[in-house]
Every structure is written in C-alpha cells, then in structure tokens.
Amino acid sequence: MxxxxxxxxxxxxxxxxxxxxxxxxxxxxxxxxxxxxxxxxxxxxxxxxxxxxxxxxxxxxxxxxxxxxxxxxxxDVKAIEPSGRVIFGTTVTIINCETDEEVTYKIVGDDEADVKAHKISVNSPIARALIGKEEGDVVNVQTPSGGIEYEIDEVEHI
Missing domain, CATH: 1.10.287.180 (Transcription elongation factor, GreA/GreB, N-terminal domain)
Structure with a gap:
C-alpha cells in the first residue's frame, strides 16, 4: 500500500x-x-x-x-521553506475571479478534511487544481456547475 x-x-x-x-x-x-x-x-x-x-x-x-x-x-509544512508554491499542508488563500470572494483552505489528508474548518482533502478538485501552482497564478477548478477561476492570493506554511 x-x-x-x-x-x-x-x-x-x-x-x-x-x-x-x-x-x-x-x-x-x-x-x-x-x-x-x-x-x-x-x-x-x-x-x-x-x-x-x-x-x-x-x-x-x-x-x-x-x-x-x-x-x-x-x-510538517512548517519545516519546509516557503516558496509561494502550493504543496500538501499549506494554507492557501484564493480569490474567486468572478465574485472577488476570498476563501482560505488548508490542504490536508483525506481523514483530516473538514470543509467547515476550511480543511480540504489533497484529493479534492480544488486542491488538485492548486497543487504545484504559485501565488499570483489563476487556476480553473472544475465543479458540477462548470469551471470556476480562482487567483492564488497567498500560500502560507502555518
């Protein structure tokens, strides 16, 4: 396994x-x-x-x-030098390009995911779209109602 x-x-x-x-x-x-x-x-x-x-x-x-x-x-994301790149464990603030709505998520393992606590699974569509991207990048997240564009505002190692 x-x-x-x-x-x-x-x-x-x-x-x-x-x-x-x-x-x-x-x-x-x-x-x-x-x-x-x-x-x-x-x-x-x-x-x-x-x-x-x-x-x-x-x-x-x-x-x-x-x-x-x-x-x-x-x-332990705190032990990894911040690079502005989204990786497992980072806390990412994204802005919806259409609505300017800002939301912050921590990318965690499947068992830790809790949307109410703003913790999303590394395997979720949003996290998969964000992983590997950097601050300032625009990503397209596929949702059941179509694609949504988000700009990555901040990547934190907290």
Whole structure:
C-alpha cells in the first residue's frame, strides 16, 4: 500500500483518539460487559448486547487508526521553506475571479478534511487544481456547475 500524506496535527489527533480508545473506552466497555453478564440470561440482556456492539466498534476503530498511522507519511509544512508554491499542508488563500470572494483552505489528508474548518482533502478538485501552482497564478477548478477561476492570493506554511 502507498504512503498516505497526513499533517502533523492530523497524526496527533489520531494518536490522541487511539490513546483514548485504548485507555478509556476499551476498559469502560469491558467493565460494562462484565456488569451486564451479572444480570443473568444473555439472550434477552439489552445492556450486554449494546456493550458487545460498542466493543466491536471500538476494536474496529483501533485497528483502523493503527492502520492509518502505519501508512501515514507525516508532513510538517512548517519545516519546509516557503516558496509561494502550493504543496500538501499549506494554507492557501484564493480569490474567486468572478465574485472577488476570498476563501482560505488548508490542504490536508483525506481523514483530516473538514470543509467547515476550511480543511480540504489533497484529493479534492480544488486542491488538485492548486497543487504545484504559485501565488499570483489563476487556476480553473472544475465543479458540477462548470469551471470556476480562482487567483492564488497567498500560500502560507502555518
């Protein structure tokens, strides 16, 4: 499998979630299963079945995070000399050439993407159009409603 790019913040967030799942959530669900077992007949024991289901979810999520971290290529954009060129991890301010609307996005890995937080996946149409371009360049982003031209106003390593 190929390496998957991830920001330092994204990797730290996954490690924190993994730690919480292993040290807090997993022991809590084991305790809940033990307590539910004490209630007797397991066939009709809703607490037991809910706890077992939650345990399955937790174990699946732990495996998922461990896998993601094992394939992660953590990129610390702050350690890379700014060149004005858009690369993975940079924060890019773009201006819609038609409306003059300005928007700022941080280009992150798939798992970190959160449009509400202005973090877009490196595989999104906007990021793919921006990668490799420089401040001052005009890029055409294909959207379902047609192409939109943006000017790259600023590229930051923050």
């Amino acid at each position: 190929n390496r998957v790019p991830m920001t330092v913040e994204g990797a730290e967030a996954l490690r924190a979630e993994l730690e919480n799942l292993k040290k807090v959530e997993r022991p809590a669900v084991v305790t809940a299963i033990a307590e539910a077992r004490e209630h007797g007949d397991l066939k009709e024991n809703a607490e037991y079945h809910a706890a077992r289901e939650k345990q399955g979810f937790i174990e699946g999520r732990i495996k998922d995070i461990e896998s993601k971290l094992s394939y992660a290529q953590v990129v």
